[in-house]
Amino acid sequence: MDTSIISIKGLRKVYQNHVAVNHLDLDIQRGEIFGLLGPNGAGKSTTILMMLGLTEPTTGFVRVNGINPQTHPVEVKKMVGYLPDNIGFYETRTGLDNLVLVAELNGYKYNDAFTRAKNLLETVGLKEVGNQKVSTYSRGMKQRLGLADTLIKNPKIIILDEPTLGLDPSGVKEFLSLIRDLSKKENLTVLLSSHHLHQVQEVCNRVGIFVKGNLIAKGEVKDLAQQLFGTDSMTTLLDTGLNNHDEIESIKNKLQNIRGIDRTEINGHQIVIHHSFNSNTPLVKILAKQEIPIMQILQKGYGLDDIYSYYFEENKS
Numbered sequence: 001m002d003t004s005i006i007s008i009k010g011l012r013k014v015y016q017n018h019v020a021v022n023h024l025d026l027d028i029q030r031g032e033i034f035g036l037l038g039p040n041g042a043g044k045s046t047t048i049l050m051m052l053g054l055t056e057p058t059t060g061f062v063r064v065n066g067i068n069p070q071t072h073p074v075e076v077k078k079m080v081g082y083l084p085d086n087i088g089f090y091e092t093r094t095g096l097d098n099l100v101l102v103a104e105l106n107g108y109k110y111n112d113a114f115t116r117a118k119n120l121l122e123t124v125g126l127k128e129v130g131n132q133k134v135s136t137y138s139r140g141m142k143q144r145l146g147l148a149d150t151l152i153k154n155p156k157i158i159i160l161d162e163p164t165l166g167l168d169p170s171g172v173k174e175f176l177s178l179i180r181d182l183s184k185k186e187n188l189t190v191l192l193s194s195h196h197l198h199q200v201q202e203v204c205n206r207v208g209i210f211v212k213g214n215l216i217a218k219g220e221v222k223d224l225a226q227q228l229f230g231t232d233s234m235t236t237l238l239d240t241g242l243n244n245h246d247e248i249e250s251i252k253n254k255l256q257n258i259r260g261i262d263r264t265e266i267n268g269h270q271i272v273i274h275h276s277f278n279s280n281t282p283l284v285k286i287l288a289k290q291e292i293p294i295m296q297i298l299q300k301g302y303g304l305d306d307i308y309s310y311y312f313e314e315n316k317s
């Protein structure tokens with residue numbers, strides 16, 4: 001059974017001669033939290049705009065809950081809540097007033113709008129400050145209000161563009177845990193665009209990594225390194241306990257001839273072993289069999305930091 005709520009095939013967007021999104025294939029499952037990750041200019045916003053029917057694909061296929069956003073943008077907007085990175089409120093009005101207004105604009109009569117706004121303020125943890133002017137809110141409170149705003153129309157999907165931008169670490173943590181709870185409770189599908197891998201890792205079931213318009217990897221964070229770095233995805237640090245450089249060099253040469261070891265480097269007294277064994281156990285056994293001295297052995301798998309520095313560093317903002 002196809003459980004995907006968003007289905008994208010061969011999606012491409014070209015601005016003049018610039019390819020913003022290149023042959024994107026992506027399925028987002030109902031109820032999942034999916035992270036769109038990538039440095040600035042990678043194509044995340046363009047992809048979101050195409051899902052919302054706000055920009056036309058050059059070629060390709062998008063369906064949101066079975067609906068084509070290009071031909072039926074209003075239907076898609078009814079079921080998708082979108083929190084842009086620069087949402088604005090009436091600062092001199094209260095949080096409650098702002099939400100009531102949005103609810104009325106979405107077709108609720110005043111009494112229903114009021115009840116809905118009140119309930120959502122409670123959902124996002126702003127119950128106590130609902131009657132305060134938005135101008136007195138912190139950035140974190142405004143983001144929560146923004147989240148309530150996207151939830152007004154009871155959407156099936158919410159799309160959050162850089163929602164944690166400008167929040168302090170505790171604000172980020174609270175905001176992400178709110179999203180996680182909401183998604184679970186309401187079976188809400190969440191698409192979260194960000195260039196903060198670490199934050200996204202905390203909350204997303206799966207992520208897709210965009211670089212220069214291409215989705216270069218997608219899946220659970222733990223599997224991404226394998227996809228991106230292939231067999232070279234395991235690194236083990238071997239401390240032989242030796243101090244003599246020639247002896248270390250000769251061990252390095254010995255290691256180089258072992259099947260499954262792709263590359264070795266000397267780093268001080270340690271030898272860095274890049275290999276395709278997926279656990280330390282067989283490597284330790286092999287080293288012991290070859291009578292290679294082992295004082296300490298540490299496994300270093302490629303993780304988010306490696307992905308980040310490899311793909312994002314030069315574009316980091």
Ligand SMILES: Nc1ncnc2c1ncn2[C@@H]1O[C@H](COP(=O)(O)OP(=O)(O)OP(=O)(O)O)[C@@H](O)[C@H]1O
Pocket residue numbers: 015016018019020038039040041042043044045046047
């Ligand atoms: N209206 C437009 N006209 C021409 N080029 C555009 C337009 N919108 C986006 N682009 C270009 O398309 C590429 C992808 O931009 P996009 O905004 O989708 O990236 P992004 O990953 O969302 O980045 P950011 O995090 O900065 O929003 C960029 O090179 C951008 O300059």
